[in-house]
Amino acid sequence: MKRVTIDMLRAHLLVASLTAVGAEALLCVALPVLPVSESFFGSTSFRMFALVLIVGSVVVAREFAQVAFEFAVRRDYAIRAVRDAWPAVIAANCPRRWLVVLHLRLTGQPFVLAEH
Numbered sequence: 001m002k003r004v005t006i007d008m009l010r011a012h013l014l015v016a017s018l019t020a021v022g023a024e025a026l027l028c029v030a031l032p033v034l035p036v037s038e039s040f041f042g043s044t045s046f047r048m049f050a051l052v053l054i055v056g057s058v059v060v061a062r063e064f065a066q067v068a069f070e071f072a073v074r075r076d077y078a079i080r081a082v083r084d085a086w087p088a089v090i091a092a093n094c095p096r097r098w099l100v101v102l103h104l105r106l107t108g109q110p111f112v113l114a115e116h
Contacts, residue, residue: 004108004110007105007108008105008108010105011102011105011106012058012106015058015061015106016054016057016058019053019054020050020054023053023054027041064099065099065103065106066103068096068099068103069103069104072090072091072094072096072100076091077090077091077093077094077095077097077100078090078094078100081104081111087109087112088104088109088110088112089111089112089114090111090112090113091114092113092115101113
């Protein structure tokens with residue numbers, strides 16, 4: 001498998017894992033308050049809900065990251081990659097640098113982080 005493909009898969013799995021951890025933490029806090037039996041969490045409907053939540057969060061994260069990237073390009077914090085010629089360049093002072101990097105990793109685009 002290509003390195004770019006592996007990097008894209010890792011980025012998607014990172015977002016999905018963070019969502020799963022957040023949902024589990026939220027459920028652990030809310031479980032004593034919710035009037036739900038333990039068997040509910042093993043049901044097919046709960047599993048489907050969890051799957052939809054995780055997939056939905058990946059889609060939402062991709063959208064937020066794309067918006068951050070477009071903002072960075074418009075404000076000259078980032079320069080788009082030129083296919084097979086130059087990687088994308090991200091300025092050190094980009095306000096949402098981590099989201100811009102996430103977008104580039106999710107889409108498999110090469111990038112470099114510019115220094116001050």
